[in-house]
Amino acid sequence: MKISKLETGIGAVQWFIFLLANCLTIPIIVGQLFQLSPEDISGLMQRTFFIVGLSSLLSGYFGHRLPISDGPAGIWLAVFTLMGQVAMIEGITNLSNSLQLLEGSMLLAGIILLIVSITGWMEKLLSYFTPLVNGVYLTILGFQLCGIFLEGMFDVKPTSISIEMGVVLLSFSTFLLVLYLGVWGKGWLKSYAVLIGIVIGSIFFVIFYGSHPFPKKDAIFSLPEVFAWGTPKIDGSMIVSAILVAIVLILSIIASIAAMKHVLSMQSANGTRKEGTLKSSGLISGVNTILSAVFSVVGVVPYTVTASFVQLTGQKRMKPYFIASFLLAFIAFFPAIYSFFAMLPGPIANGAMLASYTTMAGIGISTVLKEPLDQRRLTILSISLSLGIGVMFLPEVVISAFPGVLQYVISNGVMVGLLTALIFEHVWKTSEV
Template sequence: MNKKYFNTSFSILQWFVFLLANAIALPIIIGGIFYLSIEDISTLMQRTFLVVGVSSFIQAWFGHRYPIADGPAGSWVSIFVILGQVAMHQGQSAKDVLQLLEGGLIIAGILLFVLGITGLVHRILRLFTPLVTGTFLLILSLQLSGVLLKGMMGLQGAVTHPDYTTATIALFVFALITFLSIKGKGWMKSYAVLLGISCGWLLYAVLGKSSHMPSHTPLVKLPELFSWGTPRFDIGMTLTATLFTFLLVANTIAAISAVKQVAPLSKEHEKQTLNRGVWVGGISHIISSLFSTIGIVPLPASAGFIQLTGQKKVKSFLIASLILAGISFIPSIVNFISLLPGPIANAALLATFVQVIGISFQSILREELNQRRLTILGISLLISLGIMFLPESAFSGIPSSLQYVLSNGLLVGTMLVILLEQFWKE
């Protein structure tokens, strides 16, 4: 009985740390992009914890019903980054851009809800072949690898020179998690992510690099609604959010498909699972706008985490989600958790993406890679990855509505592979 209780407790803790690691890194990155104050980043993190916890719980309870962590979408981060860069070129304030992003989240949320609740998502399901899903996962992993590596090196906000001590610790955490996930025995393999983060945090403390908690915090604090202001809408954001909805559907399909490969729990019809996952995802996006956070989506990296740890129990996942949502109301706990060094969180996430890249190749290879599919894959990867290396000014001469779309390598690459798959028939 004690052993069962111990295993359940550690399973909950493992899921909690994974949810936390996903929730903590991207708000710090967004704070750096928009030059938010430390206080603003802290409150953004508080709201993110709440939305991630609630969204993960409702998805696992009556959405897709899999233990798939919801978290700030790396794909939405690319939109935030691009909009931030466009705003700087056009002289807009960060507040204006963040209000536009709130509007974009609402548009995407409504579209997802309609597609899921009406079952129309299955009209576009044929677009998401194994090649499309695998290519999406591969581009997403490669795009986020740059963001995560920068985070591991301490290159966040206005920082332009890497902190090599920080980078060494983060690299050690990445290597430790990867090593334990492959060579670890028993509980060490199951808790690779937790052990890696703990060791990294301890090294930070020993080297005196840990931050200090604020001395005065209220006992309980409610997250603020529309912290960035009233949502705004324009043609560019409406177009971007509409196209981006297809990407969000691809993300949901990829997450569910990837987790099904490593944790085939449900015997339910795939159509019902996807319908619920999509319309609940719409609700999550509207909640994200309401609490002014990055768009929250099911994370394909969850499959990598399950493969790393063997944690497949939905009950443990539900409890961990509720704990994360609950602690968002207690500033002292949020402040303590926010002390988790960003580079360590980035390193842990990068380790899970090693598995996601493997899953992307498995998806791509589910069908024979003939000359047609190889060419489609090659074109999509070259164009999407090429866009990521273009300078910020490359699209400055075109309307802002097109800048949002064309400067996003993940969006362009996914749309390209979908179009080529549909119009280039064998």
């Protein structure tokens, strides 16, 4: 069936909104953590748009060659969060130093990914990431991200002492609308569910609550700044952190590709699609991680949750994906444009994204069920999910009691669940059941 230019254009808009919504909140979160000025946050948003767009293009053309967008990695955000909390206690000087350490850590993680890919270790590591391990990762990731979006729907801020129930009602209405269209909608209503939800939700938000004043920008054109946080630094604890994060990034690459292939197979995608190799995916991800350090943003990774978006909307073609990725990188050069898109109501975007991500845990469970769920695998699954989800509820005082290196691991449920599944899967042999 011939695809019209209008369908391609609308599909590109929906991909653009998806990419935009996935990277809008991260600069604000990091800015609050590290007490960045409004100008610095604006610059971080500009660089985030540029890197997410560029890395998605590179991955789509030279890496996995699948409609899997890149975005700020949850594991890197967890490291940023922990570093920011520690630095705030130690003082302003350490805030700047921490950002430079994070740059160095991302550079090292990117180099590790390049080495692993070039040497062919990526393919060898593939055998360690069984459907059970991948499924645990996807399931916990889905729960963790949905928690973040749910909090965003309530528009909770560090200074909040109450919530605006009208905003909550609008965000949940957006969530239900996108979910309904994605599950029960037909034709274009299903394909553009996220876009429809965000547009309608934003209109009602502006009607009832108005919009932020449009920021005044003197410059028409602006280049993203290189090493905006200063010269990269590295220390012992960050070396360990970079190695651990690199392991999670490798799994994220593998899981993202596996999840997307699973969704595309369910949707009877065109069998002539030319996919990239695992080696090329790792190489490009290494390059993208290094670029994240160079342009001082939260490290990017192929977004596993893109599979949920494609499953919900049916947007599996590469052309709209490429157009949207290019547009996101392009607007980063024009302050007035990216400042305008930054005015998108956060609760509405979070509501639409939550609807897109709700199937991620289901994809994880489906991945686990690719192999028979015997007593051994069921026990490993239960332990991994229990520990991975359980640590999300640990108070800060518990995490801070551990050495700095361990804090990076214990504070992240995805990493805890992943490491637990990896260890049990390969230490507990089948014959021992």
